[in-house]
Amino acid sequence: MTPLLELQDLGVTYRTGEGDLQAVRGVDLTLQPGETLGIAGESGSGKSTVVAGVLRLLPKSATVTGRVLLDGEDVAAMRWGRLRAARWSEASVVFQGAMHALNPVQRVGRQIAEPLRLHTGASATEIDTRVRELLEQVDLPPAKARAYPHELSGGQKQRVMIAMALACDPRLVIADEPTTALDVIVQAQVLDLLGRLVAERGIGLVFITHDLSVLASACSRIAVMYQGRIVETGDAKDVITAPHHEHTRALAAAFPEVGDPASRYAPATSEPLPPEGERDPQQPVLLSARNLRVHFRDRTGTAVAAVDGVDLDVQRDEIVALVGQSGSGKTTLARTLLGLQQPTSGEVHHDGRPVPASASGLRDYRRHVQLVLQDPSSALNPRHTVYESVAEGPRIHRLGGNERDIVVAALEAAELRPAERYLTRLPHELSGGQRQRVVIAGALALNPSVLVADEPVASLDASVRGEILGLLLRLRRQLGLAALVITHDLGLAWNIADRVAVMFRGELVEVGPVEQVLLEPHHEYTKKLLAALPSPGPDDARYAG
Template sequence: MTTTPPAPSPVEETPTAPAPLLSADDLHITFPGRRGAPGARAVDGVDLDIAPGEIVALVGESGCGKTTLARSLLGLVAPTSGRVTFDGAPLDYSGRALKRYRKRAQLVLQDPSGSLNPRHTVYDAVAEGLRIHRYPGDERAAVSQALSRAGLRPPERFFLRYPHEMSGGQRQRVVIAGALALEPELIVADEPVASLDASVRGEILALFLRLRDELGLSALVVTHDLGLAWNIADRVAVMYLGRIVESGRVEQVLTSPRHPYTQALLSVLPEAPGEPVVLAGEPPDPSRIPGGCRFHARCQVLASGEAAAAGVADDCRTKDLPVLAGGQTAQVACHWAERTAHSGRP
């Protein structure tokens, strides 16, 4: 009598992360210098992924390259090298292809007053993208839906208003409605609440979260404010002098920052414990990026002797750090952070 061997138990599969909607792969953007001077390396090697339905905050002080990176991801600035991939396909910089891409990826600028033509009504401002892309459906219905999604209800009440007749928060909602009218998959928002009163900022941030939950929108939010990142982002990427120096889930990066630059940015928040870290000097000239860690000339850990105690002071000054990979895992580009993590020191 033969017995049938038992069926093998099913192997439990590890869930895989969804393919990114938008990716930057080893992206470099160099602006030529004047009269033979070295070029300014505004973006100097960046890998960044944004998953479907994910909000990523790109954080850093003024001049770090975050706006240039954001504009490149939208096809507004062609990279010197590297590539941008959207929905699995490399970005095509021909005029017709970029026009198709901009139906799927929209920009929201910092200053709504500068974004809106003062001679155009709200209706015309929101309908502009529909007309450029020859929207085949009911234009009035599409404008109404976009205004409603942006929180301007009833939408018909706003059709004939001009920008000067609205508050700053309402104008920003009109800009967002113009982006939503084409039903994009991705929004890139450059300092979307920087020009607004504190009482209105929370409403606009809540709007972005609601749009993500209801429409599955992805977003890259460019900001210098880590507090904003905490309130809105799923992941955060911290940028310094053309490179991302720390990235990960927002809870990981903002509650246990590993890079001294991230620690310094967090230290100046009102609720931060201890004394704020005042960084010495200004960021280096992007046309003359120093060797070693590009933050070392301003690093409070190197200046205090902690890096020397960990045995990495020379590395900080002379040994370059690799470009952080894209993806969801927490990463840091810092000799001291890596050494202390491996040694178990705090």
């Protein structure tokens, strides 16, 4: 049987201002119909270049060597007309980041219909019927065809992308990070959907992600890419359970299994963690919320409770993970704790005193409770040097002392060493992990007692993730710095947190020590969250009970 897709010694080189960049080197892969192949790798590993290479979507600056055979036909030898006809009707792509991959000013129905109008001679009514069919296939109500992308949630947009990819019944679908940025429950739904499509229609699926645990549950074979090469390939189970290459092991370690004692209090970090000192169980409560409620009015004027009667304490020398799906109200809760959002009722206390409502009181309060955002690239002013970014806080709060000393100390504390080397750098000269460290240094410069971190590692690469989590854990152990980490990632909680608070529809449904909540969940929702975690296979019994 001719393989659906065959890459023979594929190489891609980009011409750049600083010389040639070999993005992909000597990649050999084959995919048979009805098979799911997973490609794992971080940003910069060349996996997205491979996707673009299959449909010849690479920019002009790219030189391609080797061969790409689509159903036995050499893509490079195709004439333009033939290539355009092959695009989407024979192989389609679920692009990374559905948010941006959809045209923001076109209704999604029209975008799904576009390839149909282009590649089939179907009439307008036939196309309408087909679009409805496709939307139903991805479990969306057909009425959503009239929605614009911004009116859909992340998961819904992702489904629209999948519906679009299936429009012309292609035999090959390439899914590039289709579940990244989705929360676990939606991720499980999308994975389930893709698996069903492969099984029912015998299409070939190439599944690309940096999350090995997702691949483990979705694919039969896995190839691991690193620096443009395939460093390991084999049966999914073998690659996960017995990785040979160092990088595969690093990727596997980055996404710990909840319940695995080896990864408890042990994020994948290269620097050793300081040993746990004597911990006084009776630490003072630094931040506490009492019966906190935040109501919003939606567009029809109905009140919606984003936070609905929450009681939560964060003590000194403790990391609390606040977990829940998007839409559960965890970000609103964090905003309210920081005084960025007025509560409808209830109180927030810091160090035993209610958080002041006046502007100057709030400013003083925020010195003690600092925020770390999800995406360090947008949290930093691109035109401010590292020094400026870190020094801004101390300036606003008029901290005494030598400003330069404060900045250097903060950078050192955030493990950017030697600090002098970073002072004059601009954000774009830094890697994602270094940027997040600068954000954290900016918070540390004020010598806060609590950090509130909103998805601090969600936009970072797998290998950097462990480093940042390690930093948070070290800061707690060395300085007793308390942290409230908001996340949809239960593995993160398992990695560094002491206590977990599970949020569901504005309420904390379960709060307790990590081991207790994650290993013996009581609430139905916690159980559902844990069940949605990708597991290495249906025959795996580790999550039973």
